[in-house]
């Protein structure tokens with residue numbers, strides 16, 4: 001399977017890709033894979049703890065993409081759709097591991113503000129001295145709901161509307177989660193200095 | 194007491210997500226308030242660092258692992274689809290009583306599961322698939338493993354030097370061989386107890 005340089009396709013190209021997949025052209029899926037592999041892997045990496053977990057999650061994501069591709073109707077972009085599947089995979093993985101993640105209701109965001117991510121490991125994180133590693137370590141301590149929003153916005157460059165679509169939340173909630181995630185990071189990084 | 198700008202407003206301001214009047218009000222406040230300016234600078238630097246965060250390259254074997262799982266899934270879906278179509282065809286015959294139809298369908302299911310994959314006739318099809326630049330060295334298809342040797346996909350266990358019958362592609366290709374379709378290469382496998390080689394044309398052919 002190829003991992004060619006990523007060029008994001010136009011909606012027309014995407015519909016064409018899905019059509020090719022429907023009529024049994026296996027290279028259509030390969031194209032979708034190579035366009036999204038790196039992004040999905042990096043999203044998974046920021047949502048889990050290790051490259052091994054992220055690689056396993058990426059496999060699950062693309063298996064689901066393959067299963068459901070025929071049902072993609074083009075009401076969103078393929079990238080948004082793939083990311084929604086990816087985040088759902090991340091969440092069901094957390095659920096399987098009994099890490100008490102659930103979709104928070106609006107009132108929950110305040111409660112989330114006060115709890116740390118149970119998977120974060122400050123001692124291990126302290127060993128990571130590089131700038132990017134420190135940021136990654138801090139990210140892991142941000143509650144998942146805020147981390148999802150911040151990673152989608154600042155790492156992957158989605159708009160507020162797209163994030164609302166991926167996470168199925170209102171724009172007001174998108175705005176609030178991004179702000180709180182960034183603020184948590186700001187406090188952590190500034191206290192380190 | 195001074196009323197400061199909210200965290201959400203500062204964060205949305207960085208994303209150019211504030212409406213004009215709100216933005217002007219915020220800029221006016223920032224002009225006079227060092228505390229909010231400091232918080233905004235802190236948020237801005239967080240965003241800048243996140244944007245610069247390095248994207249890691251996925252492990253090189255990941256594409257192959259995904260491909261293997263997808264090929265197995267395609268296989269499963271293909272076989273399932275064939276069965277569903279066959280059963281549908283049986284039940285829409287008016288002369289066929291439901292019980293008779295059921296017995297035939299069950300027999301057919303057993304038959305397909307025990308022999309289906311190995312007994313497919315290779316009929317072939319026109320293929321319009323680009324050649325993958327980074328073809329893997331091994332593939333599992335329909336529970337059979339193929340190794341790429343000298344440009345030929347050889348089913349595991351076959352002697353590379355065994356005599357082969359080369360088959361021309363006809364009208365339709367068995368679904369379990371579809372994953373080979375884009376390769377523009379030869380596949381050597383056991384078909385009806387015979388070692389055969391199928392030549393898949395390249396995309397440009």
Ligand SMILES: [Zn+2]
Nearest residue numbers: 197198226229
């Ligand atoms: Zn202020």
